[in-house]
Amino acid sequence: MHELGVVFHIIDDLKVVADENNIEKIEKVTVELGEVSTVIPHFLTDCWKWASEKQEFINGTELLIETIPAITECQDCGKQYGTIAHGRICPFCGSEKTYLVQGNEFLIKEIEISE
Structure with a gap:
């Protein structure tokens, strides 16, 4: 399960943002x-719940996940279609001459704090 490593990476990135902006508590991460x-x-989500409890600045922080659909494009006909x-x-x-246009991303989109 590499999701725990992904969560640790998210937490590291959030810590940098929090430190640079003097943020004591993050309420929500998308x-x-x-x-x-x-x-x-x-x-x-399960890894987030476990790991976030160990960091005061994100303890109780809600994690929202938005799905980006996987889209592939054909190099021969130029049309796009749903990869899944x-x-x-x-x-x-x-044609088998296709490539993934989107759908393998993993990005922190938004961080919400209380005023």
């Missing part, structure tokens, strides 16, 4: 998670 990012949302539904092979022309 992350964007691609459908094919290899991070499993419910594992991430069709995989690597273009459903329009049958």
Whole structure:
């Protein structure tokens, strides 16, 4: 389960932001998670609950996850399609010359603090 490592990375990034901005407590964190990012949302949430309890500045902080759909584009016909539904092979022309346009991201989108 690499989600715990991902959570530790998020916490490290949040700590830098908190220190640079004199933030004592973060109330909510929103992350964007691609459908094919290899991070499993419910594992991430479970790891977050465990790890955030050990850091005062994020103890009780809500973690929100927004899913970024996986989209693939075909190099032969130029059309885009849902990666999860069709995989690597273009459903329009049958080409295997495709590439992922979006859907493997993992980003901290928003941090909310109390005033």
